[in-house]
Amino acid sequence: MEAAGRTLLEYRPPPELSGGGQGGGQGRRPVVVVGGGPVGLAAAIDLGLHGVPVLLIDEDDTVSTGSRAICWSKRTLEIFGRLGVAGRMVAKGITWNLGKVFHRDDLVYSFNLLPEAGHAMPAFINLQQYYVEEYLIDRAAAGLPGVELRWKNRLVGLERRGDAVLLEVETPDGRYRIEADWVLAADGARSPTRKLLGLAFEGKVFEDRFLIADVRMKAGFPTERWFWFDPPFHPGGSALLHRQADDVWRIDLQLGWQADPEEERRPERVLPRLKAMLGEDAEFELEWVSVYTFQCRRLARFRHGRVLFVGDSAHQVSPFGARGGNSGIQDADNLAWKLAAVIRGEAPDALLDTYDEERVHGCDENIMNSTRSTDFITPKGPGSKALRDAVLSLAGSRDFARRLVNSGRLSVPCSLAGLSLQTPDADEWDGGAAPGTPCPDAPVAAPDGTAAWLLDALGGTFRLMVFAETARDLPEGLPAGITLLAVVPDTSAAAGMPAGVPVLVDRDGLARVRYAGRPGSAHLIRPDQHVAARWARFDASRLRAALARATGTVAEGAVA
Amino acid sequence: MSTPTPDDLYEHLVRLHDGLDTEASLFVSQRLILLLCERIGDPDAVRDLIAEARRGVELLPPPAKP
Numbered sequence: 001m002e003a004a005g006r007t008l009l010e011y012r013p014p015p016e017l018s019g020g021g022q023g024g025g026q027g028r029r030p031v032v033v034v035g036g037g038p039v040g041l042a043a044a045i046d047l048g049l050h051g052v053p054v055l056l057i058d059e060d061d062t063v064s065t066g067s068r069a070i071c072w073s074k075r076t077l078e079i080f081g082r083l084g085v086a087g088r089m090v091a092k093g094i095t096w097n098l099g100k101v102f103h104r105d106d107l108v109y110s111f112n113l114l115p116e117a118g119h120a121m122p123a124f125i126n127l128q129q130y131y132v133e134e135y136l137i138d139r140a141a142a143g144l145p146g147v148e149l150r151w152k153n154r155l156v157g158l159e160r161r162g163d164a165v166l167l168e169v170e171t172p173d174g175r176y177r178i179e180a181d182w183v184l185a186a187d188g189a190r191s192p193t194r195k196l197l198g199l200a201f202e203g204k205v206f207e208d209r210f211l212i213a214d215v216r217m218k219a220g221f222p223t224e225r226w227f228w229f230d231p232p233f234h235p236g237g238s239a240l241l242h243r244q245a246d247d248v249w250r251i252d253l254q255l256g257w258q259a260d261p262e263e264e265r266r267p268e269r270v271l272p273r274l275k276a277m278l279g280e281d282a283e284f285e286l287e288w289v290s291v292y293t294f295q296c297r298r299l300a301r302f303r304h305g306r307v308l309f310v311g312d313s314a315h316q317v318s319p320f321g322a323r324g325g326n327s328g329i330q331d332a333d334n335l336a337w338k339l340a341a342v343i344r345g346e347a348p349d350a351l352l353d354t355y356d357e358e359r360v361h362g363c364d365e366n367i368m369n370s371t372r373s374t375d376f377i378t379p380k381g382p383g384s385k386a387l388r389d390a391v392l393s394l395a396g397s398r399d400f401a402r403r404l405v406n407s408g409r410l411s412v413p414c415s416l417a418g419l420s421l422q423t424p425d426a427d428e429w430d431g432g433a434a435p436g437t438p439c440p441d442a443p444v445a446a447p448d449g450t451a452a453w454l455l456d457a458l459g460g461t462f463r464l465m466v467f468a469e470t471a472r473d474l475p476e477g478l479p480a481g482i483t484l485l486a487v488v489p490d491t492s493a494a495a496g497m498p499a500g501v502p503v504l505v506d507r508d509g510l511a512r513v514r515y516a517g518r519p520g521s522a523h524l525i526r527p528d529q530h531v532a533a534r535w536a537r538f539d540a541s542r543l544r545a546a547l548a549r550a551t552g553t554v555a556e557g558a559v560a
Numbered sequence: 561m562s563t564p565t566p567d568d569l570y571e572h573l574v575r576l577h578d579g580l581d582t583e584a585s586l587f588v589s590q591r592l593i594l595l596l597c598e599r600i601g602d603p604d605a606v607r608d609l610i611a612e613a614r615r616g617v618e619l620l621p622p623p624a625k626p
Contacts, residue, residue: 382583382586383590386583386587386589386590387590387593387594389587389590390587390588390590390591390593390594391590391594393587393591394591394594394595398598400597400598401594401598404594
């Protein structure tokens with residue numbers, strides 16, 4: 001691990017306890033984030049970028065122990081891009097596209113994520129959670145003075161008082177109290193915040209146990225996701241092998257419900273299992289071992305007044321789909337701009353209810369997919385086991401059966417179509433990114449020819465993206481709170497645009513294809529880079545209505 | 561060639577299980593179901609047939625009525 005992250009993780013006595021008579025410390029905080037994992041850090045950085053002062057507290061003073069979340073999806077990387085940390089993650093992470101599924105000795109299925117050309121981010125990278133956290137901590141420390149991180153500050157009490165939340169925090173130097181307008185609970189699957197509020201965390205626990213082991217080895221395996229059902233080296237169970245940065249490999253072995261989790265963690269139990277898989281002579285070093293159970297659970301609501309739950313504290317899914325860490329980052333992405341707008345007084349409190357609406361929707365999609373994968377990997381009874389084995393036995397020879405093989409359907413972002421903030425299409429469209437869709441990226445260029453990416457240009461504010469060939473295609477004025485972005489076919493069209501309007505040249509024509517853009521067509525883009533509305537032709541009153549709806553300011557906007 | 565009679569069909573179906581224990585019988589039945597699903601080619605029709613097959617077969621313990 002590099003030094004920067006570590007230094008930044010140092011505990012310092014909080015001013016509330018060290019200032020001698022300061023008492024209230026810095027006074028009331030607009031936002032306190034509880035939990036310094038990837039989700040809490042992403043939320044804090046995002047709020048910081050929106051100009052909101054944030055205090056983040058974490059009970060520990062280390063980055064994550066063990067690699068934990070390792071598969072980061074394209075959508076997550078795009079969010080990290082907006083936060084200014086994706087470059088470092090992609091450079092360090094392992095970009096992969098190929099997956100293979102084996103049944104016993106046979107390859108039954110393989111997939112290629114085949115990322116479409118013309119996107120800044122790959123389909124997936126594998127990167128240990130401790131690196132993701134370290135890079136986010138570095139980002140928060142660089143140029144975001146409003147974001148304060150406090151380590152070894154543990155939440156021990158929480159009281160909701162009308163328009164504020166009173167937090168009690170324990171440190172090595174004693175306890176202090178702090179008042180917050182808003183609290184983001186990013187404190188993980190065992191969330192102390194959730195327990196302090198006495199909230200139920202309901203769902204299913206699947207009766208199976210898995211061994212997770214990260215080993216460091218120089219191995220000849222390719223950079224692919226390999227999944228086995230009933231392999232010769234681990235009969236009756238499933239196995240997964242996936243590469244991470246620094247020659248670390250993730251190994252996951254199904255143990256069954258009868259396995260003793262304490263016993264199975266011991267090296268003398270783990271090493272023979274790994275040698276059976278990697279070969280008696282394989283040289284490897286055990287980095288991290290854990291035993292876990294599949295669970296699919298969520299809070300009934302992610303918003304509880306001024307306390308908002310993000311990430312694992314709000315929901316938990318089985319792994320094998322990369323839906324845990326990625327969905328948490330998407331929670332932070334969805335919430336940060338809304339909370340910032342409410343704090344700045346630009347949107348009503350009700351906008352935060354749409355965080356609950358949109359992310360519960362995304363969570364249910366994840367839980368459905370995760371439950372289906374789990375039903376395949378861990379059949380519940382003899383009938384479902386026979387069905388699963390029948391699928392695997394036919395998968396080698398029949399496409400029909402191959403398509404049913406489910407070793408984890410990998411995370412894709414959900415669509416927010418049909419939910420409160422989006423304005424449904426009124427015009428005819430021939431495809432393209434519809435309302436509710438995360439914005440597709442495209443290679444573009446600045447008017448001077450410098451290569452750029454569309455998503456970088458969208459940034460993190462409301463945008464009206466207009467496809468234009470001449471200046472006549474552009475609207476003349478826009479309401480407050482939204483900026484124009486003109487997308488033009490070539491540099492000569494760029495030259496004809498009015499001064500002061502940001503212009504992108506659609507150098508490969510891919511933005512036009514991906515948004516079904518026509519001269520004069522307009523897309524209203526949310527700060528989290530989702531399409532809120534689109535029109536074949538700009539119309540000021542329709543834009544005003546859609547913008548009001550997208551910021552939760554219009555009552556009828558809440559009617560889907 | 562004469563048209564297969566119902567008794568012919570039943571004989572084919574019962575022979576699927578010849579010499580198999582419960583586990584293997586279940587396995588080949590599932591293989592057959594998958595092949596039939598592929599042949600039918602209509603997921604909605606399969607869903608209706610699944611509901612039909614399940615009708616009157618109670619869970620143990622019986623399911624709570626909605």
